[in-house]
Amino acid sequence: DMYSKSTAAMSTYAGILTDQVLSMLKGEE
DSSP: OOOOOOOOOHHHHHHHHHHHHHHHHHHHO
């Protein structure tokens, strides 16, 4: 249903965002 689909999309998006932030922080060190 809509809710579980949007939740899955959000967790995927959050995972990608976290990954980008971590690699950005690593690059600045």
